[in-house]
Amino acid sequence: MLINIRTLExxxxDMPRRALALVLEWAQEHRAELMENWELCTHNQSLKKIHPLT
Known part of the structure; x- marks a missing residue:
């Protein structure tokens, strides 16, 4: 599965609809953290932990 972090497109x-909905909900809640980790990754730095969906 490949999802655009900025647009969540x-x-x-593909994956089951329910699973995708949970993934997108989590990504929306943590979009800023995902973008921060993406920037860290592009500079070969350690990623920060992101909490799971609760």
């Missing part, structure tokens, strides 16, 4: 792949 599914780019490639």
């Amino acid at each position: 599914v780019i490639q792949g």
Whole structure:
């Protein structure tokens, strides 16, 4: 599964609708943290932990 962090658009792949809804809900709640980790990754730095969906 490949999802654009900025838009939460599914780019490639599929999964059951319920699972995708949970993934997108979590990503929306943690979008800023995901973007921060993406920036860290592009600079070969350690990623920060992101809490799971509760």
